[in-house]
Each structure stands twice: as C-alpha cells, then as structure tokens.
Amino acid sequence: MPLSSVAPKPDNNGGTEMAMNQTKKMEDSNTNTSYQNYCLQMNSHSFLQHSLYPIVLKFEEIVYKVSCGRASSGNEKTILDGVTGMVCPGEILAMLGPSGSGKTTLLTALGGRLSGRLSGKISYNGQPFCGVVKRRTGFVAQDDVLYPHLTVFETLFFTALLRLPKSLTKDEKSKLVEHVIVELGLTRCKFSMIGGPTFRGISGGEKKRVSIGQEMLINPSLLLLDEPTSGLDSTAAQRIMTTLKGLAGGGRTIITTIHQPSSRLYYMFDKVVLLSEGSPIYYGLASTALDYFSSIGFSTPFTVNPADLLLDLANGIGPEQGVENGDSPQKDPSDVRATLMSAYDKKISTRLKIELCSSDLGSFNYKETTSRIEATSEKWCTTWWYQFKILLLRGLRERRFEAFNKLRIFQVLSVAILSGLLWWRTPSSHIDDRIAMLFFYSVFWGFYPLYNAVFTFPQERMTLIKERSSGMYRLSAYFLARTAGDLPLELALPTAFTFIFYWMGGLKPDPSTFILSLLAVLFSVLVAQSLGLAFGAILMDVKQAATLASVTTLVFLIAGGYYVRQIPPFIVWLKYLSYSYYCYKLLLGIQYDDDDYYECAKNAFCRVAEYPPVKSVGLSNLWIDTSIMLLMLVGYRFLAYIALQRVR
Template sequence: MPLPSTAPEPAYCDTTAAEVAATAATQVQMDMSRPPCNGNEAVLAYPVQAGPQSLVQVTLYSITLKFEEVVYKVKLDQKQSCWGGTWSSGPREKTILNGVSGVVCPGEILAMLGPSGSGKTTLLTALGGRLGGKLSGKITYNGQPFSGAVKRRTGFVAQDDVLYPHLTVTETLLFTALLRLPNTLALAEKLRHVESVITELGLTRCRHSMIGGPLFRGISGGEKKRVSIGQEMLINPSLLLLDEPTSGLDSTTAQRILTTVKRLAGGGRTVVTTIHQPSSRLYHMFDKVVLLSEGSPIYYGSASAALDYFSSIGFTTSMTVNPADLLLDLANGIAPDSKHATEHGDNMEKEKKSVRESLISAYDKNISARLKSELCSVDVINYNNFTKGHEKKTEQWCNSWWHQFKVLLQRGLRERRFESFNRLRIFQVISVAVLGGLLWWHTPASHIADRIALLFFFSVFWGFYPLYNAVFTFPQERRMLMKERSSGMYRLSSYFLARTVGDLPLELALPTAFVFIIYWMGGLKPDPATFILSLLIVLYSVLVSQSLGLAFGAILMDVKQATTLASVTTLVFLIAGGYYIQQIPPFIEWLKYLSYSYYCYKLLLGVQYSNDDVYECTKGELCRVGDFPAVKAVGLNNLWLDVFIMASMLIGYRLIAYAALHRVLR
C-alpha cells in the first residue's frame, strides 16, 4: 500500500507536531530488522515492507510489555456449610490467574494458548488495563505502570465484533477516526488515514456495504473482524491486544487475519493475542507462546521450541501433530498418545491432575528461574522518551466536548435513520391515529364525555409508547458504550446529550403526525392556538415519558427487567391518571401526583375548556364544564404549576439516567 502523501499521523492528543515532523522526515524505505527489546527506541525511523507493493505504517513509539507474577482472584457467592453440626459461612475465592509472567518486545507476537476457562481473556484484559478486582503482581509498559499515555497507545480488539449494524465500513472507520484522532489533524488528513487503513486491511471491496446484524445480512465475519482491527489501527497503536481474532472463521480467513496482524507487528508494534485452537500454519506465525492450564502457566518461551521443551521433560509423541493440538492436550492434563483421552471417571481425573502437577512442577524448575532472569535483563532505561513531557496531558481528551458531541450526534442520526422511521412504526402510529379519528369522528360539543375520553387517550398513548421504546436504548448500547468508553473515545456527558438531542426529531415526528390526524378528525376545538398548545403538551409528555424509559433502562441495564418495571409503572399511571377513578382514597391519592399522564391529561383539558364554558347536558339545558364530574375531579386550576412539575420530571429522570450510566460504566 503506498504511503499517503502526508506522513502518517499518530492518534494521540499529547503528541507534538515536532515529533510528527521528525518521524515523517526519517521515514525512508529500508529492510526491517526486529526492534531491540530495550524500550529505548522512542521513534522507529523506518517503514516496513509488507508485501510486493505495500508499506505498513510504523508505530511512532515502541512498547516493551512485562508482566510478572500476575495473580487474579474473584470472590464467589457465600455458601453455608455444616461442619460438626454447626453452620459456618465465609467468602470463598477462586484463583483465575496464578503467577503468570512474561515479556513481549516490539515487533513480536505473543500468543496465549489454553483450553476454555484457563484465564487467557482475563490475562489479556489485565494487560490492557481493563481489569478491576483483586489483581496482584506487576505489569509495566517500558518500565512504567499503566497510564493515560499507555492507554492512548493501546489498541484492544475484543472477541465479539461490537459494531453498529446500519453503518457502512467507511462510515464506521470514519466516525472512529473523528473521535479518536486529535483535532490538530485536518479532516482531509483523517480521511486519508481511513483510506490507508481500508486499503491495508483489504476492505476496499466492501467499503460501502453495511456492517449488518441479526435482522439483515451485511459483510462477512472475517470482514467484521478486520473492521474491528481497523478501528484500533486508526490510532497507530504501539501495543495491540486481540482476543480470539480467529474465532468462528474458516481457516483461510483466519490465516488472512493473522497475516495482517503479523504484518502490523512488523511495523514495530507489540502484539499479544489469545487464540483457542490455531492450525499449524497459524501457530508458526507466533514468536512466543504462553500456555495456561487452569490459570497456571505450564510453558513460556519461543513457539518453535515448545515441542522440544515438552519432549525434554518426558511428554513426547510418536506421530507428527499440530504443535497447538499437543499443547492444548497437555493443558487439559492429557499426555501425548494417551489411550484414555476420551474416557471419563475418577481415574481419568486423577491422571489429568497428575499430568498438570507434573507440568507445573517442570515449569517452576526449568522455566521460572530463566524467565525471572530474562525479565530483569530487559533494558528499559530510556523509558522517559515514551512519556517525557506528557505527564500533565495524558488525562486530557484528544478532542473538545463540542467536537465529540457533534460527531456522536451525526453518527447517532445516521445509525438510527432506518430504525426510527421504519415502515412498521409509521404504519403502527398512523393506523392508530386514523382508527381513533374514525371512532371519534366529529364528536359534537355536547358529547363532552367522549371528547374528554379522546384527550385522555392522547395522554395515555403518548405517555406509554415512547416509554417502551426508550427502555431498550441503553441496554442495547451497553456493549458499545463499554468498548468505546474503555478506549477513551469520548466523555459520557457528550454521548448522553448527543443521544438526547438526536432523539428529538426522530421521536417527535410521529406524535406530531398523530395529533394532526386525530385532532381534526375527532372534532376538537377548531382553533389554531388551541391545536398548537395541544400538540406542544403531547410532545412535552413524550419527552417526559422517554426520560423515564431512559432512566429505567440505565438503572437496570436489562431489557426484560426494564420492560417489566415499565409495564407495572404504566398500569399504575393509567389507573391513577384521573379518568378511570375520580375519587381516589386519601391514603393512596399521592399516586396520581407521580403520574405524568395525570398532568398531561389535566393540561389538555385546560387548553380545551375553562371552568365557565358551557355544554348542552340535556336537551335545551346548558351546564358548566367545571361542574362535569370528570373535569371537577381533576380541576382546571394551577396549570403552570403542572407545567413546572412535568419539567422537573423531565430533568430529574434524565439526571437519574445519566447518574446510573456513570455508575455502570465507571
């Protein structure tokens, strides 16, 4: 891939223009030799020949990653047990990682192998600075602990591809670039950066295709994985962490992904990946291997030397096998050429336990001491080149709050353009409006009970419909929020406000059309000012209802629980809304004051009628509207107070939603 006309720009807000210029000036084409594992090459002054006619962008900084005696434990649920006839209970802990050590140098790929549940993903998450809880040991990056500077130079590709389904490949990468690349770069430079990543990862053919999701077909699994890698490559990371990058892919696609990763490592990056069961072709692409068995390391070293090591300690095979298959058998406690590999029972479990203990003992005897010596000998004296001068800037955001808000607003509108105005939702709302208009067709003024019922229908339908739509918002976006927030892409406040503002035109268009149809068909007061006020009240109720739905979703973060709570709440609000029960017992009367449907209903009555209006209650006899039982029970006074109470609900529910999100995403 030809280099762009301008030098590749690092995606860090704490990188100076002088550093970029220095890197660009020294990028000359020459053969790549592996960077020394000494952490003192702050700038790799050479691009890498990646293919016949392509150059890989080199990383601006190199990182030497060391992890020493990493131990991670989690607390299990307390369970009561009976000892000697007495009950005792206490916290139990499970060890997920037990003394794992290693070092990865720039230009190397470290593969973490092991069966499911061996702790591979936990270790990778710890190396990415994303693991909370009881973690002990020492993890350093060029001799320093995890920091904001390291975080911005770390790319983390999760096992599951968390992408917006309705965005195209180009849109996905472009919005990521706008959020993660510093605002010191011009838009044209960011576009060139996106183009170079698309070309480098072989995504040109599908660049205008949508990502796709469960309900419609998009790009393939391998292409999604490359898009996920491309999102991280946009920041030109020094450290690239990948969790099961070949999971669910065929062998050819898996090799293409690993070839790309190998090429990226050749650019001076430090690469760590977990992988479940690689083919022999993939295995030989790795420089180093860590083999885990139930959280304990049983091998660390060169991938090519693994078979020789296990042969030296008595675990050899008489046949030619994929090295990864042999390693995984050993990690499961199955010796090579074992005749009992497929059996079950106590004897088999004892044999597996014996094999594991033997392997752990051999590791402690043969590898542990050598590894400690290797960790001590790694020279990271000049780590100051990595962070010098940036200590005070590392916690700053690469872009301003306003820039993040604008990009997130654009992305949200583009992603939800199909969801908010799909034909089913439009048909649902319009059909209800037309059917309601026909049922209340030109209701005479004397039929005040029917008119009041229509106004209550307004408040009920647009008090509950937005609520049920809103409870899905944050639970469905939780994985995306966790991914992007952990990468430091944007502030939570900019996302929350962008989501709130972006929903306005999409959520208010349908209720506007609904009111336009049913208001005039129902024969309500034909006054333009009254119509506009009625429309504004309905839209006001929509916003309050949506706010409550967002709060439910953010607090529970579970769709089933949130919809259950929403159904109970709407039922209570419906009953206490002032229409069905006009004389609520005093001890429970306070419920109606919690119902926004009650205030919406009262405000709609207030703009349609006044207490002194009259209607024909019987033939030839006029009665005051204020004396009608349904109106008298609600009252038409203090309408501005009701407006203020709904405003308090609107703001309060959204603040609760924001606080709940902040707690979940801490």
C-alpha cells in the first residue's frame, strides 16, 4: 500500500506547502466549484475572525479506557486501542466501523473534548490543543442541538454574534450569515423555524446543514463531524458531503465519522480509518482500501460498495468468496479480526509510524500536559456584557411563544378566581379563614415557581454542553441571562394573581399593605425559583429533580407553621429551612401588628398576637426573616451556578 501519500512532509511553516498541494489536488477534482469559490470568499473577507490557518492533525497510539462497575473493582474496558493516523489540510478523513467501535470517542478526543483515561500523542501543527486551536476548530455533533423556536436565520445570526469578534459590526456578521445560508442551500427555509418534538419545522437534512453552518461562520481550519449523514436520504447525504468536499477544497482539515456510506459517498473520502472493537484494522487512502484487503486474502469477485466490505470485515465477517461451491467456509469472527489486526501491524503500523516521525512537527503527550492545557487562559471574542445582552435577547426570542403560555395563564387565573370566590370578602372576625388564606397564598407561590424552575437547566443541558465546548460565552453570562429572561413570566403571573385574589379575599384594603404583600410574595417566588434552579442544575435530570422538589415541598408544607405548631425540638429546625414559613410570617406581619384585635366572641375582642396560630409564628423580627430569605435567594442561585460548572 502506498503509504507515502499518507504522511507528506510539511514545511517549517506548519504545513502551508502541504496545504497548497492538497488544495490543488482538490481543485483538480470534480467537486462543486461554487463551494470552492465560497471558501475563497470566506478567506478574503476582511471582517472574518482570522484568515485560514492550515492545521495538520496527527494522532499516535491513542488509548482510551473506562471503568466498568465500581471504581474500586479495577475492571476496565478499552474503547480505543492504539489508533494512529494523520490528516492534512484539503483532506477528508472518514472513520468507519460498526456501532460501538469507538468512532465517536476518537473524534471527541481529536476535538479536545474527551476527559478521563486518555493516553497517546495528539498534535495540531506540532502544538497541543489550546485556546488558539479551539477557536479554529468546528465540531458538529451527531444530534442537531438547536433551539426549536428560532428561525434558520436567527439561529445562525445569534451564533455569529457570539462567536465572531466584537470588532465586527452587526451588518458584517449579518452579511456573513447570508453567505452561509446561500452556499448551504438554506435560502428556501431561511425564515422557517427549526422545529421540535411538538411541532414541525425544517427537514433533517436542513437541520444538519444549519449545524454545519454554525461552525462555518468561524471559518474553521479544522472541522470535525459526527455522523453528518445519519438519518438522511441518499440525496440529502450527497449534498452534505458535497458541502464538506468544497470546504476541504478551501484548505480545511476535515474529519468525519460515518456509519454506512453509499459508494458515491465513499469515493469522496481521501483517507479512511477502519476500527473494529476499538482497534484499527486499516488506515490509508480510501481508493486503495480494496487492493490492500485483497492483498491479505480478503478479496471478493463481486462488485460491491467498498464501505460494505470494510464494515463486514470490521464485524469479523469475511467476503463470501467461493461459498456457493462450498470450498471456502466462513471463518470465525474472532479469527478474522485477529488476521486483520496482524496484517495491520505488519503492513501498516510500522511504516505509518516511520513516516509520521519523518514528518514530525513536534509531539504532544496528553498525560504530561493535561494540567497545563486546562490552565491555559483563553481570550474571549466578546465582552461579558455583550454576551449577556445577546444571550438574553436570544432567550427571549426562543421563549416568545412559551413565555405567556395560554395554559399557564389560564391555570393561574382560574386558581386566583376560584380561591377568591372561596374566601370571598372574608370578614376580619373570621380570623381562622384569614390565616388559612394567607398560608395558602404563601404556599401556592412558594411551590408553583419551584416546579417550573426544575425544568430549566435539564432541558438545555445539551445546548449548554455544545456551546460551552465551542467557547461561545462565559458560564456566568449564560446563567444570568437565562435566569433574567424568566423573570417577566415569573413575576407577571403572581402579580396578576395578587390583584385578583387579594381584593376578592377581603384582605386589608390599604394600598401600602397591598404593595408590601405583593413584594413579599414576589420575593418568595424568586427564592422558590432559585431552589428549583439549584435542584435542576445539581441533578440535570427532570424526573429526579421533580421527585426531589415533591419531597421538599411536602416537608416545607408540613413544617410551614400552620399545620403543626408544636414541632418536637429534635426536628424543629426543619421549619427554619422553609422559605414558605418566612413568607407566611411576613404576610402575617404585614396584615397584622401587636395592637390589632379581632372579635373572638360576641361583644368580646382579643389580641391577634395572642391567637394561638399567630402566636406560634410571631409578628416581630420581620427584617430578620427578610434577611434570611435574601440569603436563601443568593445561596440557592450560587449553588446552581457552581453545579453548572461541572456540566461538561
């Protein structure tokens, strides 16, 4: 096998000469020239983040292991076992193999997104993965992680605002988005929503092109794609690969995993890595793969799709040569794999290592430099305030159809009206009913926001992982923008509820008392939302977070100071953890003071402060209660922020 073409020797400028040779080779092919012209346009635009910087990616003896069962048991499973290769500017390297062979793991490792027991050498023009490489790398995941309620243009435009430098104007970024839309064939659906599980949007192929377009905006030198044709018909898959071929023709380094390509797609690859249970059994030119396997005894007399033969071999299934004559029975899969691995070691591995060394730009040992890479400070393209504004605007646009959901509005207003009718004009002498009304008021707006907030971060987990991995924004900017974007709905509904419920229930008809009661409830809403955000961020699972919220609300309900007044000393601390208890106490303190009386019997008046349910809670120290709720508000949100930092 002619491995000399696998690892051409780069010059001292990080592979520039090699990139030019590869580009020339691509231009001589029958690739769609419009994409090549577009790549040249991308490089010539003066307002781009950077000019194209050719990247030679080398990986040698990549090994990745994961623990099976308990960590103390010492059982490990090898996902990747000694994978080596090299891809140059202008080339498309395809990773083939059956499901579970390690393709996605290897791609993730090459994209600098894999942590754990990873060993081997990976270099980008002889340098380790760092901020500079990260900003020149595009990564397209297998699943299209997109906001369903944004249009195609909005999706790409917000990406451009966040990932392109602040030195560019909005008009320049908008022009670049228009270029990407035209060249990816998305003009027809430019103003169509992406779509999601609950409503139909653009097609699967169009979603994949939008995902690729998000990475094209930064003019990437290295583009990694995980199963870009998965779930697409042959025409859509062909269009995606034509796009990638054109991007490679502009001098980019492209690596993609692909499960079972058609023969048309296969012949668009420059190089192929074939994996079988994590071990490589072929690396080299796509055009010479059949000749190589034929040379080691795995030939077929039939005209077949090369990808089909390669996948059969990776599964341990040899070609059906002579089966109809009964003179060549099928071998055991383990024997086939053993033969292929042995041939790889003899015919490919040794020569590949020699040629990689001869073209060495410098090596990078992952284990020795992991801590140094993680400590590398990265320069953000935009300021914190700019990121916050864009993320807030994007969040409001995305949730503009859900912000004032008709069902939620109907739910809140119907409860307000029904409750107001039940407590209609409650006279001051009916102090039991009034206190019950205040307790319900505090409990409802202590628990309703909690249940809504637990969904916030788990639903955006994949988006957060994708965008943070790309270095789009600071986590603090996202956190504050996301929580601030929810405030209009979170505060508008309890305000509307209060206007209905307060006056229908016949509470103290004083403007200042009404305003203070409203502020106390809104304060409780923010605290409840904070606890819900913390639950969601810590667990990152909707079902688990909802279960924990249910248990918490039940405990807070019982210990809220209304149902149980004489709590045993060993568990009395529970009520001091309940924000509903403090809200209930604040509402009582706002409605009553120590000098208020109620008619406890005919022509007999008693002090409200001496009424047992009120006495057990108290009407004093309201500023202390407010301070405790403020500490809860800050503490829960800080806990949620810390929990989000571990989401990778």
